[in-house]
Amino acid sequence: MKLHVSIHDIPVTENTNDLQLETSVARAREEHEALKNELRSIYEQACVVRNDPEEKRLNREIRQLHDCVKLFMKHWAAHTQWEESELFPQAATFLGAEPDLFLLMEQEYELADQYLRTFMRALEKARYPIGHEEASKMASYLIQAYAVLNNRFREEDEIMLDLTDRSNAYGF
Template sequence: MKQHLPLDPYNSIGHPLYQLNESIQRLQEEHVLLKIKLVELYGMAKAIGLNEDAINWIGVLRDLKRKATVFKRELEAHSKWEEEHMFPLITWYFGEEMDQFTLMEQEHELAKQYFNAYFEAVERNSQPVKGPEAHEMASYLLQAFTLLNHHPESVKDC
């Protein structure tokens, strides 16, 4: 007769601890991917306005806007998942609402405002944009980077 080992309820797919472990893994993976894209955007934004020979930066600004729009959309999806799925699991595990969540949500919102300010600045300009003005416009993305770069990268930071 085949002997069955008792099921470990903590390794059961429906158990909250299993869900928490899976969610922590997803959180860490998404943070790594978002960080890579954020650093790429930062490098592009930092370089805007530095080449004094460039007469018009509007093409570069628009290209960066397209890439930043994709990143913002991914960030919003990640934020929504954190708020709807991850934060409730952590609250369940620790048994209380953590103040860190409020700070993280505020950072996300402020970063989105910086992205939007950049998008609006680029859209307002249809004529040639010189280096100093382009650099000033890109500074919105640099502010978003500063906020998100210090964003907690794992649950251990909560």
Template sequence: MMQTLSREDQTVDTLDVLTSGIDQLKEEHAELKKKMADFYGAAKIMGRDPSVTDWSNAIKSLHTDIVSFMEEMEQHSVWEDQVLFPMVQEYTGKDMGPVAVMEHEHELAKMNVQRFLEKSESLSAAVSPEQAQEAASYLLQAYVILTDHFKKEEEVLFPLAEQMLTDIEQFFSL
């Protein structure tokens, strides 16, 4: 037997999905920011210890960590890109609003991470301090971009989305 939902029930279901999605993004931010702090710490000291002449193991380890981090970031971004960003764009505009800036930040961060991955993969068996620092510099840039990006999401986008949900709830409770 098939049950049909009223418009109000569908709206409640949609609001529940959006609310739980925003809550999930907030939780993921905490986890991702912890991992970002870890890779930032590793990138910051890369090539800086004068007693280390070969940084290949450190670069390989960081490479592995970054691949894992980026997989998590991609999963995190799916809901933002498919649901949250389009929902907010309906109210703020597509080309000039905060979402356009945040999408650009996504691309800049990905570009810097990709540069690190490419650089780290192209290094020879022995990695000099200078090579390690150059590769790590891309991650340092990505960290700055992502830190600012997450801050904007938490201070602008999430409150805006929550206000929109409140407005929708109030509209349908009339």
């Protein structure tokens, strides 16, 4: 007795595509909220590092920041891989746009990734204790990454809203 049906056994119809898109949009919103919360925490910690004159505390904070950035990068990489392989192609099809529409997003992601990786490399090469000026410079990379990603998430949220509005207009 078969207890489940493989998604590949279900005939693809317009309703199936709509359901897949609706599910993808819900997932994107959920993941964006989690990523934005992580990113906001990194930003706040980076601001603390930039403004903390006490070297011992600053060094402890920057090591904690390293751990947060590493975890964020893991979550973000999984999210972007999913977006590129599933969400963006679905959205492009639904919106009637070329997948190249999302090329700018990918470029901005690469820019933010460079800032994050520059922070990680700088921290790995740093000699402890790290001075205030050096820590401030490292934190600046994270603040730049925050600015790029915060803008990117806002624009993606607008696309999700557009997808939802259009699908609702068609009664899906």
